[in-house]
Amino acid sequence: IEIPLAYYPTPIRFSVAFYTIRILGIAASAVVLVVMVHEITTLYVRLIQALRGQRREREARQVTGDAVAASIAHEVKQPLTAIITTADAGSFFLDRDVPDLDRVREALARIAADGHRAGEVIENIRASFRNEVRNRTLVDINELIRDALLLEQDDLSKHKILVQVEPSHHLPQVRANRVQLQQVLLNLIANAIASMAAREQPRTLHLASSTHDDEVMVSIADTGAGVGAQNGERIFSPHFTTRPEGMGMGLSICRYIVEAHEGRLWFAPNMPQGAIFYFTLGAEARDDPTERHAAPEAS
Ligand code: ADP
Numbered sequence: 001i002e003i004p005l006a007y008y009p010t011p012i013r014f015s016v017a018f019y020t021i022r023i024l025g026i027a028a029s030a031v032v033l034v035v036m037v038h039e040i041t042t043l044y045v046r047l048i049q050a051l052r053g054q055r056r057e058r059e060a061r062q063v064t065g066d067a068v069a070a071s072i073a074h075e076v077k078q079p080l081t082a083i084i085t086t087a088d089a090g091s092f093f094l095d096r097d098v099p100d101l102d103r104v105r106e107a108l109a110r111i112a113a114d115g116h117r118a119g120e121v122i123e124n125i126r127a128s129f130r131n132e133v134r135n136r137t138l139v140d141i142n143e144l145i146r147d148a149l150l151l152e153q154d155d156l157s158k159h160k161i162l163v164q165v166e167p168s169h170h171l172p173q174v175r176a177n178r179v180q181l182q183q184v185l186l187n188l189i190a191n192a193i194a195s196m197a198a199r200e201q202p203r204t205l206h207l208a209s210s211t212h213d214d215e216v217m218v219s220i221a222d223t224g225a226g227v228g229a230q231n232g233e234r235i236f237s238p239h240f241t242t243r244p245e246g247m248g249m250g251l252s253i254c255r256y257i258v259e260a261h262e263g264r265l266w267f268a269p270n271m272p273q274g275a276i277f278y279f280t281l282g283a284e285a286r287d288d289p290t291e292r293h294a295a296p297e298a299s
Contacts, residue, residue: 079118148185166208172283187250195224221276
C-alpha cells in the first residue's frame with residue numbers, strides 16, 4: 001500500500017489525503033505485524049506440539065520396554081530357580097562318597113530342559129510384544145495341565161498340597177501357542193501355591209477342564225487366602241501385588257495371553273475357602289459334543 005502512495009505528490013498537511021495516507025500506512029504496518037505475530041505464534045505452537053509428541057513417544061517406548069523387561073524377569077524366574085535347585089541337587093549326588101551318576105545325569109537333563117524352556121519363554125515374550133500370532137498349534141489342554149503339574153511338583157510337595165485333577169476326557173483341542181498357555185497355567189498354579197503356603201489350613205489344589213459351547217474351560221481352585229473383596233479386578237492390573245516378593249505381573253500377562261487367544265480369564269471365590277481362577281479358549285474341533293458342563297458365573 002505504502003509503495004504506490006509514495007509516488008503521489010506530498011499532500012497538504014491536515015488535509016483529507018494527508019490523513020488517508022497516514023491511516024493507510026498504519027493499516028499496512030498493522031496488517032504485516034498481525035500476520036507476522038500470527039505466523040510466529042503458530043510456529044511456536046507447532047514446535048511445542050512436536051516436542052510434546054516426541055516426549056510422549058519416548059515415554060511410551062520406555063513403558064513398553066519396562067513391560068518387556070518386567071515380563072522377562074517374571075517369567076524366566078521360575079525356570080531359573082528350577083535350574084539352580086536341580087544344579088544343587090546334582091552337585092549333592094556328585095559329592096557323595098560313591099557319586100550317584102544316574103541321578104546326576106537326570107539332573108543335567110532337567111537343567112537342559114529348563115534352559116530350553118527359559119529360551120522359549122523369552123522368544124515368546126518377544127513375539128507377543130511384536131503382536132505375532134505364530135507358533136500356534138493344536139494343543140491338548142489335559143496334557144498341558146499334566147506337564148504344568150510336573151513342573152510344579154517340587155513346590156507342591158514342599159508345601160504338602162493335595163492335588164486333584166478332573167479332566168474332561170472328550171476335550172476338543174485348541175489352536176494356541178503352547179509355551180504361552182503353559183505360562184498361564186504355571187502362573188495360576190504358582191499363585192495358588194503361594195496363597196495356600198501362607199495358611200496352615202488343609203491345602204488342596206483342584207484343576208479341572210471342561211467344554212462349554214465352542215469353548216474349552218480350565219479352572220484352578222485353591223483353598224488359600226482368597227482374593228480380598230477390596231482388590232477385585234485390580235489383581236489383573238500390571239504391578240498390582242499384595243505379596244512382599246511379588247512383581248504383580250503374572251495375572252496381567254495371563255490375561256494378555258488368554259485374550260490374545262480370544263479367551264477370557266476371571267476368578268470367583270472358592271467355597272468355603274480360597275479362590276478359583278477360570279480361563280476359556282476357543283475350541284478347534286469337537287470330538288464328542290455330548291459332554292458339556294455349565295460355566296460358573298464370572299466374578
Ligand atoms: P504376584 O504373584 O507377583 O503378586 P500376580 O499378578 O500373579 O502377581 O497376582 C497379583 C495379586 O493377585 C497377588 O499379589 C494376590 O494378591 C492376588 N492373587 C493372585 N492369585 C491369587 C490366588 N490364587 N489367591 C489369592 N490371591 C491371589
